[in-house]
Amino acid sequence: MLADLGDDARALAGGHSLIPMMKLRLATPAHLVDLADVSDLRGIRADGGDIVVGAMTTQHELIGSDLLGANIPLVRETSLVIADPQVRYVGTLGGNVANGDPGNDMPAVMMCLGASYHVTGKGGERRIPAREFYQGAYFTALEPGEILTAVRIPVPPAGHGSAYEKLKRKVGDYATAAAAVVLTMKGTEVATCSIGLTNVAETPLWAEAAAKIIAGSTLDDATMKRAVAAAEAITSPASDARGPAQYRTKMAGVMVARALARAKSRARA
């Protein structure tokens, strides 16, 4: 149906991004296709070394999932700082990652975790790595008529530490800047590290260079400084009500430093 209607139609998941956009006339779809009754799009399951989350799984269900809580606690931590309880009952993971809004929190987290998206259209199914999905604000690798059906997240090694640090003005706000970190420790050294950044560019960012600087270090002050500078260097935030661009870039650096320290404190060597 979505494929037949083409550009005139939008898939409706939880609706908590799309309906507000329609009220502002930023989206004016002639047709909405409600995905609520497609049971294949729901549920959270383990599949080999991955956890596969159906696109229509709500933030509330992510928070309540023991499987995710035990294996990828970063997801619950992130869901808890998204919007408010009412919105989390309805807002979905698929909507959050597929919408392409740079203010959404899950895209940077999924880039940090190395997740991939299951996408289905008339041409069949394909998988797109989160790190290759975001092309611009509200512009993604999804083709017209395609929908995102599931998010596949590789489970990080046991003993890993993670954190999501989000600076926001109030409950329900998008991030002024936010950072996601997953790392593993070997003795006193960081063995592996991945960093994602939210709402400090047209797209979520994977801070590869900053993470490379951290790997092999003990998170000493000098290394932290270099990594923070490398993360700040890839940002290009807008100046808006959340602050001037320069401030938001600096806050991205602060969020990276805090997330690294907290992830390390949670990791077991």
Next chain:
Amino acid sequence: MAKSQIAMTVNGKAVEALVEPRTLLIHFLREQLNLTGPHIGCETSHCGACTVDLDGKSVKSCTVFAVQANGGDIRTIEGMAAADGTLHALQEGFREMHGLQCGFCTPGMIVRAYRLLEENKNPTEEEIRLGISGNLCRCTGYQNIVKAIQYAAAKLGGVPFQEAAE
């Protein structure tokens, strides 16, 4: 636009109606069912004044289409008191603890607090504050709203309410 037939349960009663696909649930409740308890505050899913209970979840009815609630079970503030008019423990708590001043946020607050207490019978103060973080009140500073919810939790749990020392 052709209208859609919807059917749902609202405050325990079966309801059937024709709605435009674009009709928001809050407009359906207020204008077609004359349930004007749920309020339209911001209409941008921030303030929580329009909160209703839908299938065991608190939702902001300004951000749900009426057709999405087809087949659903809805409770609004009008469905909180017993049939004989006896107030729900939450309503009593808001009265006893002065949990409202202008009252505009109250229907949303009470319906949200209802779901919170269904999920967590004995919440801490912090859990209450996080639980109502999607509901804005511009009068009270929230202190007495928190007390009202604590009052209701105690009453529903059958224990005497002890106001925390200031």
